[in-house]
Amino acid sequence: MQSYTVHTPPSPSQHERLSIAVFVRDGFHIVALIAPPVWLLWYRQWLGLALYIAALVVLDFATDIASFWALSIVNFLFGLGIALEASTLRRWRLSAKGWQLAGVVSAYDLEDAEERFFASLDEDRKPANTPVRVTSGIPSIRAKPAAPNIIGYQS
DSSP: OOEEEEEEEOOHHHHOOOOOOOOESSOOHHHHHHHHHHHHHHHHHHHHHHHHHHHHHHHHHHHGSSOOHHHHHHHHHHHHHHHHHHHHHHHHHHHHOOOEEHHHHESSSSHHHHHHHHHHHHHHSSSSSSSOOOOHHHHHHHOOOOOOOTTTTOO
C-alpha cells in the first residue's frame, strides 16, 4: 500500500476546499529520476528548476577539472535526490501557497485513496445516535472493506 497526503487550499467553504483537494503520493518518482527538468516544470517548481539549472551550469564549467564520468555520476545523484524527495518538494510548494494538510490516507492507488478519504469524511459527519443496520452476520459478496481512519485530519 502507498500513503498519500491530502492538501486543501485556503478557501472559505469546506465544500470548495474538498472539491479541489490535492493528493500527493509518498515514494519514489521515476519521471523525476529520468527527466528532472520535465518533472520540475510539470509541477511548477520554478525555484527548484532554477537551482537545478544552476547546478548543471556549475557542473558544465567543472568539466575541465573533473572527468566526464565523475560529472555524469554527480548529475545522476542530483536526479536521484529529486526523485526521492519529489513528494516533499510538492508539499513544500503547496504549504508555501497556503494549502493545509487535511489528512493522510493509505491506499492501493489514487482512486482508492480518494474513496477512502471522502468515505471517512462521511463517517465523521454521521450523528452518534444513527440507528445501526442489523444483518445476518454473513458478509455479502458486494461488501467493500471498511476505510481506515485518517491520521491528522482536522475539521
